[in-house]
Amino acid sequence: MSGHSEEYEKRVKVKRSSKKKSGFEVEKRDDGFYYLTAAPSTKSKIQPGDRVLEINGVKYTDFKNEKKANELFDALILDVISGDEESE
Numbered sequence: 001m002s003g004h005s006e007e008y009e010k011r012v013k014v015k016r017s018s019k020k021k022s023g024f025e026v027e028k029r030d031d032g033f034y035y036l037t038a039a040p041s042t043k044s045k046i047q048p049g050d051r052v053l054e055i056n057g058v059k060y061t062d063f064k065n066e067k068k069a070n071e072l073f074d075a076l077i078l079d080v081i082s083g084d085e086e087s088e
Contacts, residue, residue, distance in 0.1 A: 022073040026052050027066055034060050034069055 023040025034052045053060055055072040057079070063069035 024070075024073045026055075026069050028063075028069070034063060034066075 023038065024036065025038040026034045027037045028034050036046055036048050036050045036052055039047055052069075055063075055069060056075065056077040058072055058077075060069075063072075
């Protein structure tokens with residue numbers, strides 16, 4: 001990242017404060033891939049049957065199992081640069 005010091009970059013995990021689930025769910029199929037089985041809305045841009053490549057920056061090959069993959073929907077993981085660095 002040109003002009004930005006690595007020390008200002010950080011990864012932030014934001015845990016959902018609600019007990020309500022996100023509405024998304026995946027399952028691992030016999031072909032070794034994870035597929036969306038539930039979406040919160042029929043208007044969502046992703047729908048059941050879509051193959052999932054990443055959740056919150058974690059590649060499907062790094063999902064430990066279905067349970068762990070679905071737990072990734074419980075938080076958002078953001079890679080950010082501090083706003084203080086942006087003003088310099």
